[in-house]
Amino acid sequence: MRALIALLVLAGSVQAWYLPGAAPRSFSPGDVVSFTVNALTPLASSPGVPPASAQGTAAQASVVKGITSYNYYDERFGFCRPEGGPSAIGEGLGSVLAGDRLFDSPIQQQYAVNWLVDGLPVATKRVADRTHETYYQIGFPLGRLFDDYMAPLPSPALHNHFDVYLEYHRRSDKEYRIVGATVFPWSRDSLKGNGDIDCKTDKMMILGPGSGAEGGGERKVAYTMNTYWKESATPWATRWDNYLRVFDPRIHFFALCNSVIVVVFLIVMVAMILTRSVKRDISRYNAIDLDEDVQEEYGWKLIHADVCRSPTRPLLLCVMVGTGAQLLGMASVTLLFALLGFLSPSNRGALGTTMVVAWTLFASLAGYFATRLHISFGREEWKKCVALTATCFPAVVFASILAINFFLLVSSSSGAIPFGTLLALVALWFLISLPLTLAGAFLGIRHGGYRAPTRVNAIPRQIPPAQWYLQPLPAALMAGVLPFAAVFLELYFMLNSLFGSRVYVAFGFLALTFLVTALTTATVTILYTYFALCAEDYRWHWRAFLTGGGSSFWLFTYGLFYWATRLSLPGLSTKILFLGYLSLLTLLNFLLFGACTIGWAASFFAVRRMYTAVRVD
Incomplete structure (x- = not known):
């Protein structure tokens, strides 16, 4: 009986925390929130239908084109590298075996780019066709084969401008936690001949014949990003719920x-x-x-x-x-x-x-x-x-x-x-x-x-x-x-x-x-x-x-x-x-x-x- 009473007393003093094994990280005003990048992975899409649109609606995925993943800093992609070169982030054995390659920070096969913020994947918002539910799909397409009106493009367009929305949960005036990260990718031919960048242009970055990967030549691309902060009522412990939603x-x-x-x-x-x-x-x-x-x-x-x-x-x-x-x-x-x-x-x-x-x-x-x-x-x-x-x-x-x-x-x-x-x-x-x-x-x-x-x-x-x-x-x-x-x-x-x-x-x-x-x-x-x-x-x-x-x-x-x-x-x-x-x-x-x-x-x-x-x- 004494043992039972002691157990109940101890149970009352126990504090629960998020079980999966990742401790929460808090940020203060002025702290740097760094991006990490992962490998490019195949993205599921319906045959003849774009994997995603900039507005975030798409058909249900049905076909995966390829099963191999590629290093984010592969020279064939030409992504911007950090000063001094990318440095690898320490990974566990299981993560390495799964093909993850974390670093600081081919289009016809519809590959997805994977970013992470505070261990949370940067996702694109999708709307399910049957249930009309909003959900997060990890990663975003490297490019697109269709325009905003679902008409086929003459050549693939590269996504080179990104509107990133970071959601944070306020715990106090000096403590914030990242609880969401979404991205809207755009294709914009923003680099002018004089070197200036016009992020508001509507012209797409088309990889036509004779340029880039399509023609074996070289073409300069400007990668730009807008970051927006949005306060959220979602607590840190449930920030994965949008990613792990089960349809029907x-x-x-x-x-x-x-x-x-x-x-x-x-x-x-x-x-x-x-x-x-x-x-x-x-x-x-x-x-x-x-x-x-x-x-x-x-x-x-x-x-x-x-x-x-x-x-x-x-x-x-x-x-x-x-x-x-x-x-x-x-x-x-x-x-x-x-x-x-x-x-x-x-x-x-x-x-x-x-x-x-x-x-x-x-x-x-x-x-x-x-x-x-x-x-x-x-x-x-x-x-x-x-x-x-x-x-x-x-x-x-x-x-x-x-x-x-x-x-x-x-x-x-x-x-x-x-x-x-x-x-x-x-x-x-x-x-x-x-x-x-x-x-x-x-x-x-x-x-x-x-x-x-x-x-x-x-x-x-x-x-x-x-x-x-x-x-x-x-x-x-x-x-x-x-x-x-x-x-x-x-x-x-x-x-x-x-x-x-x-x-x-x-x-x-x-x-x-x-x-x-x-x-x-x-x-x-x-x-x-x-x-x-x-x-x-x-x-x-x-x-x-x-x-x-x-x-x-x-x-x-x-x-x-x-x-x-x-x-x-x-x-x-x-x-x-x-x-x-x-x-x-x-x-x-x-x-x-x-x-x-x-x-x-x-x-x-x-x-x-x-x-x-x-x-x-």
């Missing part, structure tokens, strides 16, 4: 609820049917043992002496199961941090940093489960198992990153990972991940292998031919439909965030979707494992692994569909980049839902429970 939230919510209800109903129905069938089988098998007149066994009990037999390529399976457990730990912690608000866009690169750190720290799970399972299969090469668990999957991911990085370097993209960051990843791998894998393996050896519920015969039993729908590949494809149905709605928004210009913040929906998808995968995998055992096929290990990861095939297929309908990728390098990113995402999904407790381990414990409950002579 009711449609999103009802569509997700409908998907969740259907999937949960199917899960409950399958689980009830499966549970009743297994209980009926166990009761019948145990009754047969008590009847002296009946001696012959049948069904899944018939293979009780082979169901615990070591699978083919057991070392590879152990490595994948350990890697899947590590991915599950990483995904769970990342979702938890996202739900708590630590991964808000205000904390740049927090998502990538959290994933890398969590992956490194959960290496002990990989070593523990891989080694313990390896011992369960009666293998003694635990050193080889530990070495492959610590190096196999990280080597594949690192090699993929290097290959993707090569194409980014060829494309002169700012998304290319610097050599120092690659060395930091290698250091995390060898100095932290590898020792933790060894520590987890040591604990796994101490606990020993999992005890088998039945003894294994020396001679394996002959397996009868199975129906086509019970073959591993068709079964995996059919079983993967249901988990994919639970996730495809959120997958659309996640792909928009990865390859488009959207900011994904629906982590509550994502956590619910992840939970439903995990339950669906576990239920469907157990169901197909039960069907295989009833067909007297005891080779369930790899079957369960493939069945659990069957949704990866549909994920890759949907990625190709997204490419065909939402992306316009010019050049071979951008196409290879997209396929590389999609393949890596598919591999992670396959290992997460196929190898860890979501897929394979669900069947592992279900099989153990089944054969422990039945009486075996």
